Amino acid sequence: MYGTREQLCRMLSEQYPAETPLNLIIWSPVDIQALAEGMEYVVSEQDTRTILERIDEIPEEQQLESGVSACAVMVLINQVKEIGQEVPVELLETLLTTAEQALWRREWAARDDNHPVPDSVMRRLADMAKVRALLKR
Template identity: 30%
Template sequence: MYGTRLEIIRELKRMFSAEEPLAVLVWTTESVMSLAQSHGITESEATKVLARIGDIPMQEYQNQGVSFSSVINVLRLVRNEDRVVEVPADVLARLTVFAGMALEIERGIAQDDKIEFLPELVQGFEDLDRVKALLAA
């Protein structure tokens, strides 16, 4: 569970009766930073890691817990999301052609089946347009 103290209390009240015994383990941005300081974690990264920890399904953290290694794995994921890589423009232009064809096939299938476009398809077209705009700039 991730949120402010007030949001978490509200959620706990909704989920559990006032008399139900609970064990609450608390992670904060500071505790994540302290644990991962050897990895040069920033406050921004720690906040993102904390949010990810809070999104771990209850059954998963009850079975596996949240440990140093799991925090570091989440930190790696967070860092990969923000990672910028250089790709030659001609390679990227060729890839946009293939991506566009694949997206058009998926759109055609959805239209033929008369089903709503999946969010991933919409996001794919938006990402493709963004890459094309960047290439044109």
């Protein structure tokens, strides 16, 4: 079950009579963050919610068989962090264009004054050309 404490209490009271003995294992945002820190990850509030939602998606048979262990949660943290590391191509292209334009000013200023273009500018422009080639793949 996933939800706020209030929602979970309501769901539990709907599914089980008040006198039913239960064993309740809880994964809270603090627990997720602590486990992620141990893995040397920083998780955002949204990452934490996504991980909690994914815990809820683990099939009930699997939960009953093996529980929701720290190892299972670590796998979910890795999955969420891998997804979160993807950067949209459009964003990279925009950043490349902005960086190129900033370097072009330095390149053109050097050429206009009949000075050699600084090596650092040429290296950065070459790096950006490599990134553009990778983005086209």
